Amino acid sequence: MNGQVAILGCSAVTPLGFTPEENFRAVLEGRSELRLHKGEFGVREPFVASLFNRDAVRKEAYKEGIPGYGFFDTIVLLAASKAIREAGIDPASEKVQFVLSTIKGDGTPLSSSAAALREHFHCKHPVTVVSNACISGLSALVSARRMLLCREDIDYIVVVGAEVQSRFIVTGFQSLKALSEEPCKPFDAGRTGLNLGEASAAVVLGREGAGWQIVRGVVRNDANHISGPSRTGEGSYNALRALLPAPEDLAFISVHGTATAYNDEMESIALERAGLSEVPVSALKGIFGHTMGAAGILESIVSMKAAEYGIILPTAGYSTPGTSRPVNLSASPRRFEAPGSVSFIKLLSGFGGVNGAVLFRWG
Amino acid sequence: MKDGEIVMQMSEEKGTALLGAAYRHLKVSYPKFFKMDAISKAGLIASEILLADERERFVPREDRAVVLFSRHGCEADDIHYRETITDGNYFPSPALFVYTLPNVVTGEIAIRNLYRGETSAYVLEKFDAGQIVSIVSESFEDPVTDSVLCGWVDCADDNNVEALVFQVENGDGEEFTADVINGILTNYK
Numbered sequence: 150m151n152g153q154v155a156i157l158g159c160s161a162v163t164p165l166g167f168t169p170e171e172n173f174r175a176v177l178e179g180r181s182e183l184r185l186h187k188g189e190f191g192v193r194e195p196f197v198a199s200l201f202n203r204d205a206v207r208k209e210a211y212k213e214g215i216p217g218y219g220f221f222d223t224i225v226l227l228a229a230s231k232a233i234r235e236a237g238i239d240p241a242s243e244k245v246q247f248v249l250s251t252i253k254g255d256g257t258p259l260s261s262s263a264a265a266l267r268e269h270f271h272c273k274h275p276v277t278v279v280s281n282a283c284i285s286g287l288s289a290l291v292s293a294r295r296m297l298l299c300r301e302d303i304d305y306i307v308v309v310g311a312e313v314q315s316r317f318i319v320t321g322f323q324s325l326k327a328l329s330e331e332p333c334k335p336f337d338a339g340r341t342g343l344n345l346g347e348a349s350a351a352v353v354l355g356r357e358g359a360g361w362q363i364v365r366g367v368v369r370n371d372a373n374h375i376s377g378p379s380r381t382g383e384g385s386y387n388a389l390r391a392l393l394p395a396p397e398d399l400a401f402i403s404v405h406g407t408a409t410a411y412n413d414e415m416e417s418i419a420l421e422r423a424g425l426s427e428v429p430v431s432a433l434k435g436i437f438g439h440t441m442g443a444a445g446i447l448e449s450i451v452s453m454k455a456a457e458y459g460i461i462l463p464t465a466g467y468s469t470p471g472t473s474r475p476v477n478l479s480a481s482p483r484r485f486e487a488p489g490s491v492s493f494i495k496l497l498s499g500f501g502g503v504n505g506a507v508l509f510r511w512g
Numbered sequence: 513m514k515d516g517e518i519v520m521q522m523s524e525e526k527g528t529a530l531l532g533a534a535y536r537h538l539k540v541s542y543p544k545f546f547k548m549d550a551i552s553k554a555g556l557i558a559s560e561i562l563l564a565d566e567r568e569r570f571v572p573r574e575d576r577a578v579v580l581f582s583r584h585g586c587e588a589d590d591i592h593y594r595e596t597i598t599d600g601n602y603f604p605s606p607a608l609f610v611y612t613l614p615n616v617v618t619g620e621i622a623i624r625n626l627y628r629g630e631t632s633a634y635v636l637e638k639f640d641a642g643q644i645v646s647i648v649s650e651s652f653e654d655p656v657t658d659s660v661l662c663g664w665v666d667c668a669d670d671n672n673v674e675a676l677v678f679q680v681e682n683g684d685g686e687e688f689t690a691d692v693i694n695g696i697l698t699n700y701k
Contacts, residue, residue, distance in 0.1 A: 258584050275637055280634070282615050292650070295650040299646075299653060300650075368631065369629065370629065387574060501631065502619040
């Protein structure tokens with residue numbers, strides 16, 4: 150073993166579809182469920198977000214044999230169940246560990262958000278909840294990779310990321326004046342803030358398997374501010390630097406791209422400092438919104454699909470460069486040649502000064 | 513208490529009031545402390561006690577990670593934020609909202625000490641020394657990490673605060689095990 154772990158199964162559940170393929174197609178075709186919501190969750194100001202059709206999700210969950218849970222638990226179990234089936238593992242085995250990535254869970258203390266996973270799949274180990282702000286999904290992958298490398302008693306880890314929106318979250322971002330009143334425009338000169346989104350996504354990791362591997366991943370803090378990124382991109386730069394030198398087959402970087410003024414500017418600086426300005430970049434939040442605890446896993450899975458087809462995904466909402474440093478983005482899909490192997494980096498940052506970067510490779 | 517020695521003892525104050533008294537007793541000069549939520553205050557005070565004798569503090573470093581565990585996450589602050597979004601009192605507070613994340617305490621410790629290494633927050637179903645030791649030990653897999661400030665920092669609400677933190681280093685010395693953690697808890701409960 151060389152520090153890599155294999156991805157044996159994955160799933161993506163969003164308002165745009167219930168499979169990785171459907172979600173990849175939506176990004177490729179520029180379809181989004183970012184819509185204006187008035188009065189939703191009892192929030193007084195209208196807001197743009199990508200929200201689930203709850204009935205459609207419950208129907209899908211019923212088909213999957215998941216009835217009668219709260220909505221947050223339903224999307225967690227739905228994503229986990231699909232990924233587990235693809236991986237072909239027995240979730241009740243002693244050898245399987247579960248990790249849940251979420252920021253607010255079902256609105257109750259997060260420790261209880263793990264209970265549904267434990268009960269439904271009869272997990273033999275305590276479920277670990279990673280709650281590391283907007284990078285939670287990448288933190289969970291980083292943590293799960295290490296767990297597999299270090300623990301002989303565990304052979305498989307199911308990592309689930311999920312977030313549902315609520316009055317709590319929407320009013321909070323409104324109070325910070327961070328929300329855009331229209332579908333967001335990552336890295337664009339006219340960007341005015343982020344949109345929130347709902348999603349769940351899961352991967353099953355194992356020690357060995359053909360196909361996608363997680364090569365390395367790290368978390369770094371800016372040590373600067375709890376609710377604003379470093380002006381010098383310190384943490385994102387250091388996280389990227391830990392993955393350098395860039396592999397020769399690096400096809401693209403899937404960035405955070407929240408479409409806030411500070412985040413996108415910070416990322417442009419971090420990419421330049423890491424010598425990665427020329428690497429093609431894509432940002433997905435103009436399609437899914439910011440899916441918080443699900444983002445790291447969802448955006449990684451959609452990026453895997455794109456890489457399999459030799460495609461660099463378009464950045465919806467982007468048209469005019471809007472950062473002080475150049476970023477290699479495009480509003481339309483681009484192709485790349487991938488003879489033999491391909492890799493990409495997923496980058497995220499979040500409140501508390503956290504930044505995460507994970508390197509994925511196929512072949 | 514630090515390394516078995518009592519640092520300060522209070523019988524009257526508890527929760528955030530106790531943390532405020534500790535801030536004054538320890539003569540910490542960090543006014544931002546008063547803006548923090550309960551869990552961040554608890555993490556900050558615990559880390560100040562832990563690091564009080566360390567030489568060369570406040571020099572930027574990437575080799576020290578901060579990895580904290582709790583059961584209630586940021587629930588103590590969530591309660592306060594929820595009070596600002598009720599139908600009768602609808603003034604969502606950004607100052608409270610920014611603390612409604614379980615990992616902000618790790619960020620506050622990183623900012624205070626200029627730690628640019630990993631910061632991670634985990635929420636466990638209950639206190640579990642075995643889980644804490646596994647995850648902390650695994651964090652040394654990151655080749656940059658040589659030292660981890662870690663442990664349990666939990667606040668059910670403003671009046672119930674628990675903190676047990678450790679400085680774990682690569683190298684020789686007493687091994688960081690579940691027995692060590694459980695032994696401390698048995699001795700001082």
